[in-house]
Amino acid sequence: MNDSNGTGTDIPDTGAPRREIKSYVLRGGRMTVAQARGVEEVFPRLGLELAQGRLDLKALFGREAPCVVEIGFGMGGSLLDQAMAHPDTDFIGIEVHVAGVGKLLDEADKAGLTNLRVFREDALRVLDEALPADSIDTLQLFFPDPWPKKKHHKRRIVQPEFLARVARVLKPEGRFHMATDWEAYAEHMAEVMEASPLFANTAPEGSVYVPRPEFRPLTKFEQRGERLGHGVWDLIYVNQTGTQPE
DSSP states (O other): OOOTTSOOBOOOOOOOOOOSOOOOOOOOOOBOHHHHHIIIIIHHHHEEOGGGOSOOHHHHHTSOOOEEEEEOOTTSHHHHHHHHHOTTSEEEEEOSOHHHHHHHHHHHHHTTOSSEEEEOSOHHHHHHHTSOTTOEEEEEEESOOOOOSGGGGGGOSOSHHHHHHHHHHEEEEEEEEEEESOHHHHHHHHHHHHTOTTEEEOSOTTOSOBOOOTTSOOOHHHHHHHHTTOOOEEEEEEEOOOOOOO
């Protein structure tokens, strides 16, 4: 991808190890100057790697504060808005696509944010290897790939085995917030969540969906969808498990 104000820069995109759920396909391509700056200059300061082992969130951010983790932040606009709007909350983003990582880090650095860190990794590895048990207040999964073809449904990230990982890292009563603009995927999410003993729905009686919370920014993509009459479904569940073993 080329920026209209600069020349694209090639960065190797090696990807992540294959796991039980392969919920993404890595894209190649070129990056803008700003995105390359984010990877090359900012990642060493605000980036996280699995080699660091289990994170000590208090040491990482230098304080005790609520922590929100977002899986698959795309180009990072929503996560950046949240981190800027909630300076008293710490945020960790997870994304495999290097352009999105670079863009978010570049903009976060220019905004002077200190409450945001980023993994460029497979989210399942981060959940398994980097996040301590009972450490996260909210896990966000906004507009994941719906894999609409039936033969690809096994690639959808919201599966029972994924929920066990989520429950381990969430604090008791921690929130798992999902959003999708594919109704069939919303129905799949609801079916998997309702069948799980690990989570309880927060939706009003008679519904499995909740109105879009004010703290979830309305993306440009979503605004365009609303103008075209497309729906968006939010689901918020709370963790019903106790302390999880490491």
